[in-house]
Amino acid sequence: MTAETGSRARQRERTRRALLREGRRLFAEHGYAGVGLSGIVAAADVTKGALYHHFEGKPDLFRAVLEEVQGEVADAVAAAADARRDPWDQLTAGCRAFLTASTAPDVRRIMLVDGPAVLGWSTWRSLDEAGSARHLREALTGLVRAGVLRPQPVPPLAHLLSGAMNEAALWLAGSGDPGDLDDVWAAFSGMLESLRSP
Amino acid sequence: MTAETGSRARQRERTRRALLREGRRLFAEHGYAGVGLSGIVAAADVTKGALYHHFEGKPDLFRAVLEEVQGEVADAVAAAADARRDPWDQLTAGCRAFLTASTAPDVRRIMLVDGPAVLGWSTWRSLDEAGSARHLREALTGLVRAGVLRPQPVPPLAHLLSGAMNEAALWLAGSGDPGDLDDVWAAFSGMLESLRSP
DNA sequence: TACTTCACATACCAACGGTATGTGAAAGGC
DNA sequence: GCCTTTCACATACCGTTGGTATGTGAAGTA
Incomplete structure (x- = not known):
């Protein structure tokens, strides 16, 4: 990226938090079956690779x-x-x-x-x-x-x-x-x- | 088919019953998300066309x-x-x-x-x-x-x-x-x- | 500086729910 | 009897989904 976003551990935590936050929001709004991984990773501004790196x-x-x-x-x-x-x-x-x-x-x-x-x-x-x-x-x-x-x-x-x-x-x-x-x-x-x- | 299986209404009812029976069995065994339509129609010995003819x-x-x-x-x-x-x-x-x-x-x-x-x-x-x-x-x-x-x-x-x-x-x-x-x-x-x- | 690790991004796949269309036997009219 | 219509499916196909395998570049380490 262009700007330094902090150490590796900090960035890791940020990504994980973003996935949990957007996942919670979308799961609550549309239900588990009503939201796809693509929607979650787009809302969290990451890719599916990040999601599967943090979760199974x-x-x-x-x-x-x-x-x-x-x-x-x-x-x-x-x-x-x-x-x-x-x-x-x-x-x-x-x-x-x-x-x-x-x-x-x-x-x-x-x-x-x-x-x-x-x-x-x-x-x-x-x-x-x-x-x-x-x-x-x-x-x-x-x-x-x-x-x-x-x-x-x-x-x-x-x-x-x-x-x-x-x-x-x-x-x-x-x-x-x-x-x-x-x-x-x-x-x-x-x-x-x-x-x-x- | 080779053998006559009864009137049209009877056959319709048979197919519907088979779909409900196998659907119930598979839903109970594997859960709603754990069973696909292909499994249900295969167990009921019909095709997806039959399922979508009887249900939405x-x-x-x-x-x-x-x-x-x-x-x-x-x-x-x-x-x-x-x-x-x-x-x-x-x-x-x-x-x-x-x-x-x-x-x-x-x-x-x-x-x-x-x-x-x-x-x-x-x-x-x-x-x-x-x-x-x-x-x-x-x-x-x-x-x-x-x-x-x-x-x-x-x-x-x-x-x-x-x-x-x-x-x-x-x-x-x-x-x-x-x-x-x-x-x-x-x-x-x-x-x-x-x-x-x- | 050279090497390793890690936190992702990219590209790809099989399977799924769903749809559009075809088909052949049963029902109905003459 | 025969022709037409209806109906109960079967077949072929499509977009999307969860999941995976691989690539990549920056952060850490010696």
Whole structure:
């Protein structure tokens, strides 16, 4: 190139970032199947050679994007939970943070709709477990051990609650009525409440 | 052909059935993206011309397969519910039937994993609403009107419960332990129980 | 300076979804 | 009976896609 763009490592990181950024934008806008590698590399102003130098292929690029998205959601959940001291408040705050974060269009499309189909459900689940699902499971485990929740197996509970929130987020993202969030939260918090020890 | 294969309408129906059958089998086994039209038409012993004569394209074939699968699940749910007289028993029996039916591999892959990604979530939801989701919503509405459930908006509740069952079915299909079904059902029926009027 | 490494760019390929056109048997009218 | 139309496909073909193999020039290294 004409101008020096920094050291080799810096340029490498720039290219990788550009691919992730444009990939995320296009995947979120048109869906995984609706965007081709040519569109991604053109938007990132590189060639397919660069993409295949950084990633193993289209599914691998998508996986990297998904990990980034799930990481952000997990951070939001953790931040909301850490702002509370009471373990029960941490659970409810984390769930509420997950619900609002997952309603964002790119999260919805990449994480909830295309994710399982592109990577397969088991792979998607392991990524989810590495992200926000781990927070949920750990919070539930802690509450059961502390006696706040009735003694019961945690994994089934975590899956039921996770699935309920995922579907709720998908529905909320499509329903313009902002009052729906309150209704969903009322119903969901009622479910959580029913799990408490008497 | 050498042997007469019946009237024109009969042959048409045979070809359509063969495409749906092989499409369903291959979509369930390899996923939507993992199977090509050439594989489907070869398995059905026809050509691509036949496929495009009966369907508008690959997504339309998948939609027809999905409608068939969802119809079977809806029938199983309706049959389980109709076998009970008490409305509350109808709800629980229907949910349990959905949970067991959705654990089947082809239902899981076609309806729960690939469905939303291939057809888009809103289209998938409208198909779901035409299938088993309608039974759930109507059962909940009836129970709220009858005062069995506490007065509350039904749509959010239906989505939460539907999402919980979907995720539970996906998890159960992957977890070999048959005891998990009991645990899931215990947790889920506890959720349902918490919705009753005091 | 000579050599090696690396971060891409270029050129190319098989396979895929989709389309346009051809074809021969069944249905319908006389 | 025969002619015409319709229909249920089959055949041949095309543009695009994800993926690969190879080339290249600047950045690092001795």
